[in-house]
Amino acid sequence: MDTYLVGGAVRDALLGLPPGDRDWVVVGATPQQMLDAGFRPVGRDFPVFLHPHSGEEHALARTERKSGRGHRGFVVDADPSVTLEEDLQRRDFTINAIARDARGDLVDPYGGADDLQRRILRHVGPAFAEDPLRVLRAARFMARLAPLGFEVAPETMALMRQMAASGELDTLVPERVWQELRKALAAPRPSAFLATLHACGALAAVLPEVDALYGVPQRAEFHPEIDTGIHQQLVSDMAARLAPGDDLVGFAALTHDLGKARTPAHVLPRHIGHEHAGLKPLAALCERLKVPTEHRRLAEAVCREHLNVHRLAELRDATVLELLERCDAFRRPERVARIAIACEADKRGRLGQEEADYPQGPALRRLHAAAAAVNARDLPGGAHLAGPQVGQALRKARIAAIAAARSP
Template sequence: MRTYLVGGAVRDKLLGRTVVDHDHVVVGAHPEEMLALGYKPVGKDFPVFLHPETSEEYALARTERKTGHGYHGFAFQADSSVTLEQDLARRDLTINAIAQDEAGHLVDPYGGKRDIEQRVLRHVSPAFVEDPVRLLRVARFAARFAPLGFTVADETMALLQQMVRDGEVDHLVPERVWAETRKALSEAQPSAFLRVLREAGALAKLFPEIDALYGVPQRAEFHPEIDTGVHLEMVLDMAAKLAPGNDLIGFCALTHDLGKALTPKEELPRHVGHEHRGVEPLRALAARLKVPAEHAELAELVCREHLNAHRALELKPATILKLLATLDALRRPERLDIFLTACLADKRGRLGHEHDEYPQAAWLRHARDVAAAINSAPFLEQGLKGPAIGAAMEKARMEAIEIAKLELKF
């Protein structure tokens, strides 16, 4: 029985990154031996155990064989005869197929250390094509490691394209697509996720609403990058910079401009009303991928209202108050913060505008504070009842916003 540290822990050590999870593979052992040593079984499809003291994962070395389509179409063999090299061979990328023994020596039969040094994402074996989730994983790893200079190997991209042509991607279940997308939106450069999927031909199948944005022109005086797809990539990366690891803001950024793909050709490069046109495709995407309700709701608010945020300094107090009410910002101020961060990412996600000031955010937060300071107590003392209280509070809030705007000289 021999134990090895494997996967992301070894990879991240070699990259000088913080190691979060320590996963191990056990060679030459039976499940009964693991149980006798106090390990707790947790694996459903194959033997995985938790260490009795550290709770780290220890999986018996295994092989897998394709038996059908999709993520679940595999048969597994896990017994004491499976070698470490066989276990590493079933992994997706060479950088994830490195092991380290208890003495600290690396076992690297597929050149993962070399690919780390050369900054390449490369598949381990031709069996890569058997699992469609791997296409999404490669795109997600690209989003994580693109800032370090990693690119997808040409031969691996060819396999991704083959998987799309062969229809393997059609067997991806919505839950896995969303799970990998959510992780990608939490990475440092989410635009790389879109670029890999697009080059592979998978973006059009999995995210047709997003793929449709590429090649759609915008007015150069506002969007020097011209292409709406390029703008979306810039907004995604700006959102990741402004709110690292926040997939909720990332999803709002991802879907904020879907309406631009539906602008009539004769109106291009202007996009009047795109904020309203984008609601239907956003709802379709969210429903198809079974996106969490909070993500879908806030993304729709950003889609519909981001232009109001951009012109907040020109809005009348009544419109400001209506926007705050739409966001439910008086009761839930964190929603305003999420909304404004996504809007700031949109503002700065343009060529040459990466450092633009955005006083609209400070103004809307201040308007929210002065409006929230108005409560019902003085109106109750005046003897007002029922709807009259609400009307009086609304009027007082608009007046407070107007006064604040004059004081701040907006």
Template sequence: MSTGFRRYLVGGAVRDRLLGLPVQERDWVVVGSTPEDMAARGYKPVGKDFPVFLDPHTGEEHALARTERKSGRGYQGFAFHTGPDVTLEDDLRRRDLTVNAIAEDEHGTLVDPYGGVRDLQARQLRHVSEAFVEDPVRVLRLARFAARFAPLGFHVAEETQALLRQIVASGEVDHLVPERVWQEMKKALATAAPSVFFTTLRDCGALARVLPELAALSGVPQRADYHPEVDSLVHTLLCVDVAARLGYGLPVRYSALVHDLGKALTPRAEWPSHRMHDVRGVPLVEAFSARLRVPAEYRDLAVVHTREHLLIHRAMELRPMTLVELLERLHAFRPGERFEQVLQAALSDARGRLGFEDADYPQAPYLREARAIAATLQARDVLAQTPELQGPAIGARLRELRAAALKPWRAARATPPA
């Protein structure tokens, strides 16, 4: 058994502890050891591409210190080397950012050969070495870290921004598989400032390469009386940040992100108006979701919101029958969260405008109240009145009864108090 075995806590666990943040999981790097040595110590091998082992007592991952060499295109084009000769500094050097290249031994002593602690104090995201340009996933990871730590005042170092542009120019980001883009984007949507993920990608040119449907919104103007921010991409990112600020779930944040993709297809002659962008947007949302392998729950909500968001905003103008039909399409009479999620996405859209971040959105309670009244009538009420009806005729009659119930309610709401 090797006598050089030493293990160090690395990565996010060290970084987050130093920032005073909760530590979600702990990863270790082991130096002076071999796979045989690890197995003899009781560690269980789980790594496919390089030696990773689980601690038999804690279940925490322990990876053998390794170096890597670029051997092909894309993020999988690397050859790895492990062995007792690989030092901790060698292993930390292959990491992406200095704040992720800090280690801590079992006595709590920090090992920081690349200035990660200094960069934490300076609130700076900076690459460890020029090898940063070899892995295109680092563009996505950096953008995600920028979003996660933006509320703490972090920024991307200028020299690292230059490397991001270099990666894009080299064509490396074109080799990112859609599933990996979605993995990083999903994590970014879960942060408090998801817009920073997309602006970081935009600023280095990567957004147009990996998420061209979103990049196409940049520079597309909207009517300033409705949208003081004017730019369609700016509006989109404001919507996502509103959804994040209000603590809405990831499906709602995704829906807020893609609901206006159709504005990129508006003929320039019609700018700054965007008639039919809801209809034009549905196929784009479906294709975008399919390409990134977005879960069906996210996709289906985004499609409903994209198709109906303009009508939701006009809900208080709708006639009773149109209102009932809208409620049906919003899944208001079905079990599940879809109806509330659509209302959350619509509110995020309404508030995702400069100066409207805390604006009231009466359409949401209006639709909830309309749903409650309409839902008092069910198919059994139709059959009690007209037992001879069958099939679609039952649904049509139920729709009529619900509209009739909404008519006096709607009239009363429209009548000012005496």
């Protein structure tokens, strides 16, 4: 029985990145031997065990054979005769097919260390095409590694185009698509995820509402980048910069402009009412991918209100209160800061506007704090108010608080 450190732990150490979870491959063992050694079984589709002391995952070396459509259509063989090289061969990218033995020496049969040096994301072999999920994984890795200078190998991109054209991506279950999307939105450069999928034709299969933005023109005086798809990439990257690792903000930023794909051709490059037009495609996307409720509600608020936040200084005090109420800001106060960040990402996600000031963000938080500080029990004559009178008095007091917070 030989044990090897594999995958992301080896890759990230060679890149000098902070260590994450460590995964191990065990060669030459049976499930019974693992149980006898005190390991706890956790694998459902193939033999994976937790170390009795460290709790780290140890998987038996295995091979996989395609048996049906989709990323689940595989037959797994975890026989003790499976070699380390055979196990590494089934992995997706060369940079993930590197192992380290007990002495600390690398086992690198597919040139992953060299591809790390050259900053290339390359598939290990032709079996890559058997799993459509790997197209999304390639894009998600680019969202993380593009800031380090990584590019997708031309032959890998060509294979991904073939996979997208085959229709195999239609077999992906919504939960797995959402999982990859969520990780990409929490990565340093989400635009690389979008650009990679768009370049290979896969974005239309998994996020058609976002793919539809590419090629849609905007007014150059407001959007020097013109193309709405490019604007969306810039906004997603700005959201990642302003709220690192926050996929809630990332999802709201990703979906804020979906309505622009629905603008009639004769109206372009103007997009009148796009904020409301975007709610329907947003709902379709959320239903299809089973997006969590809080992500959906925040995205709806940003989609519907981002233009109002941009012109916050022009809104009447009562209108500001109505905006906050539509966002459920008094029951979900943590939502306000994220709305402000997503709107700032929209404003600064434009060519030449990357360092622009966005006073609307602090103003929105300040006005919300002032209104939220008003409590019904502290209203003048509150003890004598009943029914609708309480709500009316509370609304009047909150409007007054917003007005006072706006005063110099």
